[in-house]
Amino acid sequence: MNIKQVLLFLFFIVGMTLMLGACSDKDFSAAPGSVYTQCVDVRPEVRCIETCNDSGHCTKDFDYTIGSSAQEKDILFINDVSGSMYFEQQRMGSMFPNLLNNLRDVNYRVAITTTDISSADNPAHPKNGNGAFQDGRLVPFTSGRYFLDGTLSNEQSLFEQAIAWEQTDLCERNGYDYDSRGNVVPPSQQQCPSGDERGLIASYMTFRNNYENFIRPVGHMAVVILSDEDNDGDTSKGEFRHLDTNIENPNNYIERFRELYPNKSLSFHSIVIQPGDTQCFNQQLQPGHPPGRYGQTYAELSSLTDGIRGDICANNSNYASQLNAIANSISQARDILPCRPINDQVDIQYIPEPSQQVEVIKNFSQNEIIFQNLPANTQIRLKYTCQSNN
Numbered sequence: 001m002n003i004k005q006v007l008l009f010l011f012f013i014v015g016m017t018l019m020l021g022a023c024s025d026k027d028f029s030a031a032p033g034s035v036y037t038q039c040v041d042v043r044p045e046v047r048c049i050e051t052c053n054d055s056g057h058c059t060k061d062f063d064y065t066i067g068s069s070a071q072e073k074d075i076l077f078i079n080d081v082s083g084s085m086y087f088e089q090q091r092m093g094s095m096f097p098n099l100l101n102n103l104r105d106v107n108y109r110v111a112i113t114t115t116d117i118s119s120a121d122n123p124a125h126p127k128n129g130n131g132a133f134q135d136g137r138l139v140p141f142t143s144g145r146y147f148l149d150g151t152l153s154n155e156q157s158l159f160e161q162a163i164a165w166e167q168t169d170l171c172e173r174n175g176y177d178y179d180s181r182g183n184v185v186p187p188s189q190q191q192c193p194s195g196d197e198r199g200l201i202a203s204y205m206t207f208r209n210n211y212e213n214f215i216r217p218v219g220h221m222a223v224v225i226l227s228d229e230d231n232d233g234d235t236s237k238g239e240f241r242h243l244d245t246n247i248e249n250p251n252n253y254i255e256r257f258r259e260l261y262p263n264k265s266l267s268f269h270s271i272v273i274q275p276g277d278t279q280c281f282n283q284q285l286q287p288g289h290p291p292g293r294y295g296q297t298y299a300e301l302s303s304l305t306d307g308i309r310g311d312i313c314a315n316n317s318n319y320a321s322q323l324n325a326i327a328n329s330i331s332q333a334r335d336i337l338p339c340r341p342i343n344d345q346v347d348i349q350y351i352p353e354p355s356q357q358v359e360v361i362k363n364f365s366q367n368e369i370i371f372q373n374l375p376a377n378t379q380i381r382l383k384y385t386c387q388s389n390n
Contacts, residue, residue, distance in 0.1 A: 043218055043263070046338060050388055058388035060339070065351070068333035068371065068378045070107045072219025074264075075330060077112045078203050079139070079163055080227035081193045083171035084290050086164065088312055092226055092271075093160030095319040100155060102327030105376050110155075111147040111214050112139040112162050113206050115197035115227065122194045127167040136205025138212055146212040163226075167193050195290060197229045199298065204247045207260050217263055222330045224269045228284055228292040228312055250301040258366070265336050265368040269326045270298035271310035271319075280313035306363065306370075333371040333378075339386035340364055351379040 045064050052058040079089065099110075116134045118124065124131030133139055138146040141158040148155045171192035203223055207215065215221065231248055246252045257266050272295025273280045284292030295312075302309045308329055310322040337346075344364055359372040371380065 048386075052388075059342070060386045060388050061383075062338075062386070063381075063383045065379050065381045066335055068374050068380060069105055069376045071333060072216050073103070073106050073108045073222060073330050074215050074219065075108060075110045075222045075224065076203060076206060076214075077110070077163065078199045078223065078225045078227070079112055079114050079165065080197050080199070080225075080229065081114045081116060081133075081165040081168050082195045082197055082229070082290065083168060083192045084228060084284070084292070085226075086168045086172050088226060088228065089164045089168065090160075091316060091319050093163045095316060095323055096159045096163075097156050098320040098323040099327045102324060102331060103150070106331050107219075108330075109147045109149050109214060109216075110159070111206075111212075112159075113137065113202055114139065114165075114193075115199045115202055116194045117196070117198040117201055117205075119196075122196065127193050136202045136207075136209060136211070138206070138214060147214050165193070197227055198231060198248075199225050199227060200231045200248045200253055200301075204253065204256060207257055215261070215264075217261065218336070220265050220267070220330065220334055221257070221261065222267050222269065222307075222326070224271065224326060225295075225298050226271050226312065227295060227298070228273055230272070230293045230295050231297045248297065250297060250304055253301060254304060254366075263336055263338075265334055265363075265366050267305045267307040267329060268298070268301040269307040269310065269329070270295055270302045271312050271322060272298050273312055274309055275299055277311065277313070280311060283313050305366075306361070333374045333380065335369050335380070335382060337367040337369065337382075337384070340367055341384035341386055345384060347383040349381040349383075350374070351381065354378060 045066065046062070047064060048060040048062045050058055050060045079085075081089075113136050114128075114133050116122070116128050118128075118131060118134045122128075122134075124134065128134050139162050140146055141148065141162050143152060143154075143158055145152075148158065152158065203225075207221075247256060254266060257264075273284065273292050275294045275296050277294070281292060281294060299309050301307070306329070308322065308326045310326075311318065314322060344362065346362070346369065348360065348369075350358065354375050356373055356375070358374050361370040361372065362368075363370065369382075374380075
């Protein structure tokens with residue numbers, strides 16, 4: 001073997017050694033005493049410095065600034081389209097400006113879905129748009145869009161037309177086809193929308209499938225249910241055994257949302273027959289009218305997420321005040337922390353310092369901080385430390 005061949009052989013051995021070393025398992029955890037920058041949030045402004053001591057214990061120090069204005073808020077209305085709801089749908093539509101007028105400084109999106117879920121007993125047919133308005137799909141506005149975002153001058157009329165459901169109106173004018181449990185009675189299936197309302201499953205399908213790319217990865221998600229029933233939880237009926245009915249437990253609903261959108265917060269607002277409101281309950285017991293039910297599950301979910309608990313039997317002025325309250329809740333400045341701070345300690349600084357008192361609500365079940373009564377265009381600097389997962 002000549003010298004040239006020896007050199008080529010040595011180069012081959014060295015090259016193979018480097019390649020094998022590059023493919024071998026390595027420990028990429030922080031070395032004791034190391035400090036490096038790591039972004040763990042989808043927002044580029046959220047950065048942290050991770051520090052590890054000699055024993056390998058690591059912490060992450062966060063220090064970043066967010067703005068109070070133009071925060072992203074996605075708002076989903078769940079419309080109960082069963083018979084008996086047309087009057088309430090019309091009232092919601094006419095009072096909608098009370099929500100819009102309080103969202104002027106918010107980067108919002110508003111969409112509508114229905115409580116209608118497909119099943120063997122509730123297949124696709126004309127009353128649900130041949131399936132187009134089932135399973136959490138978004139109801140299109142007459143503009144052709146699937147959500148309102150403040151760019152159209154006629155959003156009030158668009159929402160009013162979309163929330164007042166034609167098939168609900170036809171059902172009420174032509175006579176109900178429901179039995180005492182709210183089920184559609186054959187053979188009149190084509191006349192009334194489904195009387196089995198599954199608002200939580202429907203909205204979860206909206207979350208999971210993100211139809212029309214309505215839901216953004218960061219910001220706040222507000223859900224508003226309009227219904228004179230509770231979320232029907234009768235999972236014994238065979239036609240619903242294919243559904244993930246665990247979603248209908250409020251705590252599971254929140255947890256599954258967080259799995260899908262870890263960088264969003266959630267509030268659930270319920271305009272329903274509130275539990276214990278016998279006057280509203282009795283008001284729904286009209287001859288030939290499907291009986292209403294206390295919105296127990298929806299109300300519980302509102303309480304768990306600091307949402308507004310509204311009254312479906314309210315008059316116009318009270319509908320207006322309820323929508324004002326929902327809009328004010330949605331509009332509050334919020335931040336979703338990428339982790340829970342050690343001892344729940346967060347240092348907050350406002351730039352400029354506001355003249356009025358700001359109420360800070362720390363909801364660590366969602367790693368969320370809410371800033372109430374914070375003036376627009378205020379910067380918020382947050383500093384806190386979390387345990388590292390390394």
